[in-house]
Amino acid sequence: MLNSIAQAALNGVVSGTILAIPAIGFTAIFAVLRYPNFAIGAIATVGAYAGWFANTQLGLPLTLSLFATFIVAGSVAVLCEEIAIRPLEKSGALMMAICSLAVGIIIENLVRGAFGNDPRGYAVALARDMRFGGLRVSPQQIENLLIAVAIMAILWSLLKFTRLGRAMRASADNPDLARLKGVNPALVAGVAVAVSGGLAGAGGLLIALDTSADPLTGSRLILSIFAAAVLGGLGSIPGAVVGALTVGIFEELTVLLLSPNYRTAIGFVFILVVLTFQPTGLFGARNAK
């Protein structure tokens, strides 16, 4: 029993770390543009397919596929933002949220129209699970974990040490003050959307590596992404990471008690509990009212 709990927790750390990538994307768009972008699931799906295409059709190695995926998913996110969502800025956050939902449906069906409903697997070698004590872990899990951690490290140093990163954090904190200081809001918004879309796409790729790519790969994640972002505090990037780890671990632990189909429902429970008792989440300084 103890062993299976430890195994579930370990799996949860791996899946939580991967979940953190699209969750950062969702929360970053909220931080800078101040609306929940529900197209993030569909963009993760785009990433899953872009990675599959680069990996199996073009024969690129995983790292290059990941790079290509980041670019493709980021571009798709920017296109959606510019064409459909941003023109509604004046109508308010809810209109943008509804619009993003419609955009998500469009993307998902474009993918379905192009590739069909059949799942697509990546060309990765199957390797034997490694054992540590009583715990099993697959080399693929370790690789995914390392990639996810590397992505977060790069993102963190960009936000911390570059001019643009500072401008982005400033805009998220106080857009008016940032503009006064000469930060170009359109540029910051564009970069935020591109990076967030790229992150969602990379997340989709990592998930699809573990399973396979299909038109619903991203939508299946959406509850967990919301839960991670809300738990951490909407708009907080470190919050999204901690939130994703927590949600990931609890999802895996739930499987020990309930049917695996309820994995994602745990996210919803988290959302309700957090919003009832601590609406700003663990790290959210932003006023939720």
Added chain:
Amino acid sequence: MISYLVFVLVVAGIYALLAQSITISWGLTGMVNLGLVGFFAIGAYASAMASKWGGIPIPFSLLLAVIVGFAAGLAVTMSTLRLRDDYLAIVTLGFAEVVRLVASNEIWLTGGTDGIAGVPSIFPRDWALGYHLATLGLVTAIVALVHLLLSHLSKSPWGRVLRAIREDQTIASVAGKQVVRFKAQAFSIGAAIAALAGALYGHFTSFVAPEIYQPLITIYVFLAVTAGGVGRPLGALVGAYLLIGLLESTRFIAEIVPGISPLQGAALREIIIGVLLVLVLRLRPAGLFPELPQKAPLVTKHEPAS
């Protein structure tokens, strides 16, 4: 042909009810319900289970669906009433997913993915065309009733408070209105209407299953309401019938567009709906029937609304 037309009109009536649900919560009060399909499903299951397994007469099972829908509405809004409206969007979207998960997995309760077949019908099925016509009459009457109710409510002091909340919660609460209570009422009444729609639809088609309650239905209804006119009961009504006209006319799209498979046809149909919603939001955000400016009521005596 006639029975097809009647069938479509019944479905349009169901969508009109869903649009009316959105009108009260989103149109009047500004509370977004992206989990509309979840309430639709809950109503369908409640009424189907009560009438099929509980042997409860259908009028009472419909009433039960309304009550369950109202309660579910209260439960869902409970945690977000005091928060920014985006939180409600996230919670409602998640709620619909959870409803579908529970419906698919609690086989002892809901029949799982097989659903519940043979839901008792409101009128005897052996009336054939008469069955469809009678259902059409009933559904249309309910739509008309809800429409009258909504038009009345939206002009009443209660409706004015909802509008005030939509425009500025702080001012509404400074004016002494219990914002949280009004919001909970408006959202839950909307949820109850959606549940009623689900119950009627379940009895009409005699089949209730998780796969029927796709998130896409919520998108359809938002398209109907935004195209018709947000915040005006007539707009929701017209929008819903227009939507069904559009949905039915795109049904055969795979046969018209050369060289695409049925799967691609279905995808294309959903893409068209999505693009239309994006366009309507951009070009006609107020809809075909924009909300009328409210005249200050000419009352001499004071009427408190809180």
